[in-house]
Amino acid sequence: MVNIKDIAKLAGVSVTTVSRVLNNYPYISDEKKAAVLKAVQMTDYQQNMNAVSLRTGHTSLIGVVLPFSHHPYFGLLLNGIANEAIKHNHKLLLFQTNYEVEKEIEALRMLKEKRIDALIFCSRTCDWPIIQEYFPYGKIVLCEKIRDGSVSSTFVDHYKTFMGALDYLYDKGHRKIGYCIGRRSGTNSLDREAAYKDFITKHNLPFHSDYIYDHCLTFEDSIKVINKVKESNNPPSALLVTSDQTAAGIVTCCQKETISIPEDLALIGFDNQPIAKMMNITTFDIPYKEIGKKVFLQAIKDEISQEEITATFIERNTV
Amino acid sequence: MVNIKDIAKLAGVSVTTVSRVLNNYPYISDEKKAAVLKAVQMTDYQQNMNAVSLRTGHTSLIGVVLPFSHHPYFGLLLNGIANEAIKHNHKLLLFQTNYEVEKEIEALRMLKEKRIDALIFCSRTCDWPIIQEYFPYGKIVLCEKIRDGSVSSTFVDHYKTFMGALDYLYDKGHRKIGYCIGRRSGTNSLDREAAYKDFITKHNLPFHSDYIYDHCLTFEDSIKVINKVKESNNPPSALLVTSDQTAAGIVTCCQKETISIPEDLALIGFDNQPIAKMMNITTFDIPYKEIGKKVFLQAIKDEISQEEITATFIERNTV
DNA sequence: TTGTATGCGTTATCAG
DNA sequence: CTGATAACGCATACAA
Numbered sequence: 001m002v003n004i005k006d007i008a009k010l011a012g013v014s015v016t017t018v019s020r021v022l023n024n025y026p027y028i029s030d031e032k033k034a035a036v037l038k039a040v041q042m043t044d045y046q047q048n049m050n051a052v053s054l055r056t057g058h059t060s061l062i063g064v065v066l067p068f069s070h071h072p073y074f075g076l077l078l079n080g081i082a083n084e085a086i087k088h089n090h091k092l093l094l095f096q097t098n099y100e101v102e103k104e105i106e107a108l109r110m111l112k113e114k115r116i117d118a119l120i121f122c123s124r125t126c127d128w129p130i131i132q133e134y135f136p137y138g139k140i141v142l143c144e145k146i147r148d149g150s151v152s153s154t155f156v157d158h159y160k161t162f163m164g165a166l167d168y169l170y171d172k173g174h175r176k177i178g179y180c181i182g183r184r185s186g187t188n189s190l191d192r193e194a195a196y197k198d199f200i201t202k203h204n205l206p207f208h209s210d211y212i213y214d215h216c217l218t219f220e221d222s223i224k225v226i227n228k229v230k231e232s233n234n235p236p237s238a239l240l241v242t243s244d245q246t247a248a249g250i251v252t253c254c255q256k257e258t259i260s261i262p263e264d265l266a267l268i269g270f271d272n273q274p275i276a277k278m279m280n281i282t283t284f285d286i287p288y289k290e291i292g293k294k295v296f297l298q299a300i301k302d303e304i305s306q307e308e309i310t311a312t313f314i315e316r317n318t319v
Numbered sequence: 320m321v322n323i324k325d326i327a328k329l330a331g332v333s334v335t336t337v338s339r340v341l342n343n344y345p346y347i348s349d350e351k352k353a354a355v356l357k358a359v360q361m362t363d364y365q366q367n368m369n370a371v372s373l374r375t376g377h378t379s380l381i382g383v384v385l386p387f388s389h390h391p392y393f394g395l396l397l398n399g400i401a402n403e404a405i406k407h408n409h410k411l412l413l414f415q416t417n418y419e420v421e422k423e424i425e426a427l428r429m430l431k432e433k434r435i436d437a438l439i440f441c442s443r444t445c446d447w448p449i450i451q452e453y454f455p456y457g458k459i460v461l462c463e464k465i466r467d468g469s470v471s472s473t474f475v476d477h478y479k480t481f482m483g484a485l486d487y488l489y490d491k492g493h494r495k496i497g498y499c500i501g502r503r504s505g506t507n508s509l510d511r512e513a514a515y516k517d518f519i520t521k522h523n524l525p526f527h528s529d530y531i532y533d534h535c536l537t538f539e540d541s542i543k544v545i546n547k548v549k550e551s552n553n554p555p556s557a558l559l560v561t562s563d564q565t566a567a568g569i570v571t572c573c574q575k576e577t578i579s580i581p582e583d584l585a586l587i588g589f590d591n592q593p594i595a596k597m598m599n600i601t602t603f604d605i606p607y608k609e610i611g612k613k614v615f616l617q618a619i620k621d622e623i624s625q626e627e628i629t630a631t632f633i634e635r636n637t638v
Numbered sequence: 639t640t641g642t643a644t645g646c647g648t649t650a651t652c653a654g
Numbered sequence: 655c656t657g658a659t660a661a662c663g664c665a666t667a668c669a670a
Contacts, residue, residue: 046428046431048373048433049429049432049433050369050370050373050378050434051369051373053369054367054369054370054373061434068394091425093412093413094412094413094414094415095411096397096411096413106410109365110368113368114367114368114369115368218593219567219594220593220594220596220597252571252598255574274539275537275538275539277539278539278542
């Protein structure tokens with residue numbers, strides 16, 4: 001494989017000059033520059049980035065941790081990140097974790113191994129102390145509300161948003177409200193749970209643990225929800241569904257089961273995905289692309305910052 | 320940042336010994352080994368992988384090119400690849416391309432930059448000669464039928480599978496058969512188009528260009544399909560739908576439009592995704608996880624090989 | 639504007 | 655079983 005030395009020899013200059021041409025340094029004579037470029041062309045030379053990274057200490061590579069790649073939620077987020085990465089000449093490394101802590105640690109370790117400059121967590125499962133361990137090794141950015149200001153993040157206030165949705169349903173007369181969520185344990189899920197509990201306390205409503213449906217991410221996850229609703233002798237009259245995919249599935253199931261929406265069951269989705277528009281589902285628009293953009297910028301900046309993003313209520317036909 | 324030299328000093332051995340311990344060489348005395356390990360523990364030392372890669376010439380990193388991360392098809396494939404990667408102590412680098420040639424070239428370039436050892440194309444847009452350019456720089460594996468044996472691949476014979484489906488519909492009495500596909504131009508799409516054309520020639524059927532619906536990947540892409548079907552004064556009586564997502568969307572749309580399936584419109588999906596089972600859609604099971612596994616193995620092996628995978632017909636209620 | 643020399647952190651070679 | 659040293663390919667301080 002041809003290296004910088006070969007190019008230098010071929011172009012009749014020093015390696016320094018070659019390096020300078022390669023990195024667009026200002027003061028180089030046109031002849032030498034041309035000679036170098038010609039040698040590069042001829043030999044089809046390409047820098048060995050391992051050497052460059054070893055020398056410079058950085059890689060222009062940003063890691064992105066996300067649980068699934070097959071969920072539209074993350075697809076949009078990733079899109080926003082990727083668009084911004086292009087503008088700043090950075091490349092993205094995707095780490096798909098399936099919410100497994102071990103995989104998240106692998107991603108973090110790449111920070112320590114100097115293979116990436118920064119790491120963006122779209123979502124995480126591992127405990128906070130594990131993340132903290134890796135602070136010294138590179139910038140870490142999260143998509144959740146951070147208590148201490150130790151790290152950058154861009155987030156939606158899920159407590160506020162959830163509470164807003166609950167209040168809306170309450171005003172519409174609903175007293176038996178349940179919700180569907182992806183998992184019970186994430187920071188964002190915990191915020192929503194807190195909102196839910198505060199809501200029922202506030203209005204002196206009974207707490208039905210079976211009004212909470214978890215593992216709701218995909219279209220087909222709705223089957224389990226509707227089965228439970230059907231079996232219940234005191235089913236909820238309204239559901240907050242944290243994924244439009246699942247909300248759409250619920251709408252489909254309800255058609256089959258002749259449960260009418262919103263009369264028998266009201267629905268509010270989240271994300272404002274195309275499928276929500278298609279199926280006329282009331283939902284919250286969350287500007288994932290914008291979040292992606294901000295989060296990338298935070299990943300390459302030195303300063304630490306917190307950015308709050310607000311979700312916008314989109315009224316359609318399911319409430 | 321602590322390096323191998325620091326560890327050597329701390330453990331009272333040479334850097335060579337440290338390196339040997341780190342890489343599990345056989346002949347090392349237990350005391351020295353223990354001393355090194357202790358120093359590593361104490362200092363929280365981690366190899367700089369850029370240096371390792373520079374020296375050894377490889378990275379244990381495999382790139383995976385896929386157009387979208389939000390399509391279940393690729394999700395499954397990726398899963399298969401990832402599972403196998405773990406077994407072999409390799410890490411995966413995902414490149415999301417949105418079918419853009421530029422992005423694919425970026426991934427290829429990482430091969431040349433020595434940042435990855437091999438590159439797996441789950442799907443590609445760029446022309447064959449571009450791929451060929453990068454043969455010298457690392458192993459490339461594809462998920463499509465390769466004419467010359469220049470590169471490894473694992474693939475489904477889409478011509479055969481498509482023809483089988485068409486014949487099946489023909490035997491059921493269908494003469495006006497259309498199909499929905501993601502894009503017109505990919506290798507796999509071209510194979511299916513060839514099957515379709517041969518089929519109508521074989522049976523002396525008229526060719527309706529409007530029986531081919533492209534950009535069909537997601538659930539909501541079905542809207543356009545059904546709108547076109549409705550507007551047509553000579554609509555197809557059966558549709559081959561190369562994504563179960565879209566097939567499911569079609570089923571949903573047809574319920575709204577009171578088009579009955581399979582009487583008014585028969586449907587065969589592809590992939591055998593959970594949603595197809597949920598909605599009782601006749602489809603082809605394609606073992607994506609197995610494809611993923613094979614493709615990974617090919618990526619780390621020296622030999623070039625071609626592996627054919629067969630799709631299995633799953634009869635349900637939409638034909 | 640250009641070149642020489644040094645070092646980034648590691649593994650491989652070779653001698654012991 | 656162990657260690658000194660060269661080399662991987664490159665960017666940069668320094669000198670010219």
